[in-house]
Amino acid sequence: MxxxxxxxxxxxxxxxxxxxxxxxxxxxxxxxxxxxxxxxxxxxxxxxxxxxxxxxxxxxxxxxxxxxxxxxxxxxxxxxxxxxxxxxxxxxxxxxxxxxxxxxxxxxxxxxxxxxxxxxxxxxxxxxxxxxxxxxxxxxxxxxxxxxxxxxxxxxxxxxGGGRVSSSRIRQLIIAGDVAQAKQLLGRPVTVRGMVVHGAARGRELGFPTANLEPKYEGLAPADGVYAGLARVLGETYRAAISVGGNPTFTPDAPSQIEVFLLDFHGNLYGESVEVEFLERLRGMTAFDNIDALLAQMHSDVAQVREIVTLAN
Structure with a gap:
């Protein structure tokens, strides 16, 4: 073009x-x-x-x-x-x-x-x-x-769904976190894209290393929460557990950010551009009482992603 x-x-x-x-x-x-x-x-x-x-x-x-x-x-x-x-x-x-x-x-x-x-x-x-x-x-x-x-x-x-398809309607759905319905009106998943930057490395310490997107990413991110989706990077596609928001367990006053855990990926993504597709909202953001409770929920999130998302998505 x-x-x-x-x-x-x-x-x-x-x-x-x-x-x-x-x-x-x-x-x-x-x-x-x-x-x-x-x-x-x-x-x-x-x-x-x-x-x-x-x-x-x-x-x-x-x-x-x-x-x-x-x-x-x-x-x-x-x-x-x-x-x-x-x-x-x-x-x-x-x-x-x-x-x-x-x-x-x-x-x-x-x-x-x-x-x-x-x-x-x-x-x-x-x-x-x-x-x-x-x-x-x-x-x-x-x-x-x-x-x-x-x-x-x-x-x-x-x-x-009984209503006119418009950017305004889709925007409201995304902001509300309803990425599944937004996908129906877009004809494809809600998508953001950004460069991977260094974070606090707390996910890596917990056994769930995440790719942190730069604050000035492309696209509109959904409401704070945890989502199942896909991540495309370096010519490959991976299932992804995606966190949008702050970190209420460790730093409740931290600004909102996008963190992506790529299932079955091993390597370094710093400086790489990652495209993230949001397919389904799993839950809202929660402050956990201890590390064990947080880890149990993270394992549950990843299991749901494996069940919900196929690479055919």
Whole structure:
């Protein structure tokens, strides 16, 4: 997939071949987004267009109302990887700059869709807004398309479990620790990725050496607790018992962190990038009265992981 990280990085001849373009945040690339991408690919094949996504590095709320901006489900890099895996041909992912914020709906259509992306077909959701202050809606976009030479198509929602699939709904599930339900709406497991850094080595002393992820990991971690999942590192996949949170038994005031015990792994992972998939929540975080009680629970956690998780996951 070709990707461009700014308008200035976009060559004048980047889109000599006309495009079918979808516009959105695509946070998490959930089932609803995947339906849009499938339609994008279908139109590209039918009309001999290049499939293209226009999106933002961060949620526009981060620039407009930072206090109201929710945490991202996926990092920009994760989104680009997911879009590429879905078969999108090109992505323009840009910062929501002041210049972009000031574009009127007409200017956005003319400068971004027509001049920048050579768009002939646009896919958006029913609640799509664009232009300064969100002044433009799908009706205006359709009118501009008729004038400027592109077709506008509104893609319907996907419903699962009696509700609309949305990034907001998935985010709430993740924050609540319901990774199993979030997986159903994402179409894949909740995933974070980060570099392994040195920790207190307490797990190693107890016989359960863990990989501690750096605080600035990619993705959205679930609520504090212990989870069954998978860890992918150095080209291999391992069952994993994953702890999210502080250490209430030893250091109850310690900040939250992600610690991953890779079953059947022996080696050194410091400095390596680990991708962690959360499949099922086992329990909440608990302060134990003594080491023996803690060890008994850790052995039980690992046994549950072996039972729940197969490498086929």
């Amino acid at each position: 070709r990707s461009f990280r700014s308008f200035s990085a976009l060559p004048a001849d980047a889109f000599q071949r006309p495009t079918v373009t979808s516009i959105g945040k695509f946070d998490g690339l959930h089932l609803g987004h995947q339906q849009i991408i499938q339609r994008l690919q279908q139109i590209a094949a039918e009309k001999n267009l290049e499939s293209c996504v226009f999106t933002f590095t961060e949620n526009p709320l981060a620039a407009l109302r930072p206090a109201d901006c929710p945490p991202a489900i996926s990092s920009p890099e994760q989104r680009l990887e997911l879009l590429a895996a879905a078969g999108v041909s090109a992505t323009l992912i840009v910062d929501f700059t002041r210049e972009l914020q000031q574009l009127t709906p007409r200017q956005f259509a003319e400068q971004v869709l027509v001049a920048g992306l050579n768009t002939k077909h646009v896919l958006v959701g029913a609640d799509f807004r664009f232009g300064k202050g969100g002044a433009g809606d799908t009706t205006l976009l359709t009118e501009l398309g008729e004038e400027l030479g592109f077709v506008v198509e509104i893609v319907g929602d996907v419903e699962v």
